[in-house]
Amino acid sequence: MSGDLLGDKKLVNAACLDLFLQELVPTSIRVSQNLNDSATSSQSSTSKEESVEPTLIDLQLSTIKGDLPGGVEVFESSLIFSDDVTVRIETYGFNLGMRLAELLMFHGAQSNTYNKFVDVLEILKFVCRDVWWSLYGKEMDNLRTNHRGTFVLVDSNYKLISRINSAKGFSDTLTKSKIYLWFPCGVIRGIVLSFGIDCDVSAEITKFPAVTFNIKTTINN
Amino acid sequence: MIYSFSIFDRHCNCIYNRRYIHDGPLLTQSKPSSVNLKNSIGDPLGVSITSLPPDNGSGDNFSPLGITTKSKESGSSSAINGPIPGYINKYNDSNASKLLFGIMYSLKNITAKLGDLASLFNTLKSFSTENFRVHFMESATGLKFVLATDNEVDNLQHILKELYTNYYLNHVVYNALSPVEFGTDANEHGKISNSDFINATDSFLTSLSVFK
Numbered sequence: 001m002s003g004d005l006l007g008d009k010k011l012v013n014a015a016c017l018d019l020f021l022q023e024l025v026p027t028s029i030r031v032s033q034n035l036n037d038s039a040t041s042s043q044s045s046t047s048k049e050e051s052v053e054p055t056l057i058d059l060q061l062s063t064i065k066g067d068l069p070g071g072v073e074v075f076e077s078s079l080i081f082s083d084d085v086t087v088r089i090e091t092y093g094f095n096l097g098m099r100l101a102e103l104l105m106f107h108g109a110q111s112n113t114y115n116k117f118v119d120v121l122e123i124l125k126f127v128c129r130d131v132w133w134s135l136y137g138k139e140m141d142n143l144r145t146n147h148r149g150t151f152v153l154v155d156s157n158y159k160l161i162s163r164i165n166s167a168k169g170f171s172d173t174l175t176k177s178k179i180y181l182w183f184p185c186g187v188i189r190g191i192v193l194s195f196g197i198d199c200d201v202s203a204e205i206t207k208f209p210a211v212t213f214n215i216k217t218t219i220n221n
Numbered sequence: 222m223i224y225s226f227s228i229f230d231r232h233c234n235c236i237y238n239r240r241y242i243h244d245g246p247l248l249t250q251s252k253p254s255s256v257n258l259k260n261s262i263g264d265p266l267g268v269s270i271t272s273l274p275p276d277n278g279s280g281d282n283f284s285p286l287g288i289t290t291k292s293k294e295s296g297s298s299s300a301i302n303g304p305i306p307g308y309i310n311k312y313n314d315s316n317a318s319k320l321l322f323g324i325m326y327s328l329k330n331i332t333a334k335l336g337d338l339a340s341l342f343n344t345l346k347s348f349s350t351e352n353f354r355v356h357f358m359e360s361a362t363g364l365k366f367v368l369a370t371d372n373e374v375d376n377l378q379h380i381l382k383e384l385y386t387n388y389y390l391n392h393v394v395y396n397a398l399s400p401v402e403f404g405t406d407a408n409e410h411g412k413i414s415n416s417d418f419i420n421a422t423d424s425f426l427t428s429l430s431v432f433k
Binding site: 072165 | 391392395396397398399401402403405413414415416417
């Protein structure tokens with residue numbers, strides 16, 4: 001089946017979703033930075049009253065140097081590689097996956113597309129077709145399995161990173177787009193777990209912007 | 222013939238400046254030490270076709286609009302398969318670039334005031350001199366797209382629109398690692414320097430029949 005399980009109803013504008021997901025990594029870094037800031041100055045922050053300022057063009061978004069609206073200096077923070085940031089991004093994806101699975105299954109059951117899954121392979125097929133379709137408007141390009149619980153999904157043009165290009169060169173582009181990949185890893189893990197199967201998901205960029213997702217489940221079929 | 226392509230942001234800074242060299246050998250690197258004052262002040266439209274050939278052969282015989290007629294340099298002249306010869310983001314803050322912006326700015330304001338019908342909005346599309354034509358488009362957000370060509374080129378509004386809606390949007394706005402706000406400081410503002418944007422606009426502009 002191809003097409004959106006959610007039907008023709010366009011619930012979220014694709015461009016809005018793209019731009020929103022772009023903010024994933026910068027926002028996550030800022031949250032970590034703010035948490036670090038408040039941890040180091042915990043005694044003074046209690047006395048200082050929180051003031052809310054309107055966002056202006058020259059207002060620092062966090063204490064990271066040069067972090068101004070519309071800029072990309074936030075990516076230069078060393079926090080980008082910290083577990084705090086990557087785990088947070090993965091958790092966003094995970095929570096989204098858990099909920100999205102429910103939503104898609106509800107609509108799938110209504111249209112009698114899906115009622116239940118018999119094995120893990122079908123769940124992964126569901127990820128490849130319907131989850132990817134509803135998130136990115138396309139299906140995964142390849143699905144392979146060793147029939148021992150390990151799956152490899154390939155998206156030859158992964159939308160979230162396909163237009164990323166750093167002014168500092170290709171290796172910088174690669175390093176920073178890898179951080180974004182924690183999000184789809186979390187989505188896949190959330191989907192699979194909502195069917196009661198625990199798995200580890202990792203992603204790698206094989207040939208930019210192609211992304212390979214490795215999924216290791218404990219099920220051996 | 223297209224000589225140069227620039228983008229100015231709403232803070233009046235030149236955030237992208239690309240000059241194409243026609244009929245000249247590939248100039249990959251030019252030495253900043255040899256910048257010749259005559260050229261960097263230049264005439265505002267950057268017409269320096271008959272400017273003196275460089276004495277030391279280090280080749281800065283460019284003009285502010287990017288019109289380079291002949292170069293004494295030999296050497297790496299693999300202009301066919303290599304990168305498109307010219308300069309990228311080298312003259313963003315040159316006086317010529319600022320003068321060009323000034324012309325566009327004044328003309329734009331005068332144009333808007335022409336005509337007696339308030340409902341007829343008059344916008345600047347291009348202006349021409351004896352040898353050159355400068356094409357101009359401004360977005361509602363204040364981005365200004367400027368193409369400098371020779372007088373043979375008629376109307377490039379659709380090209381400017383394409384540069385904005387397709388190339389700027391895809392390689393700057395949708396690019397998470399590219400800023401969309403380039404700073405207000407006239408001396409230390411950011412520039413569009415990601416390779417996707419440069420390569421895509423280069424191949425788009427060079428593929429046009431009016432380029433050569």
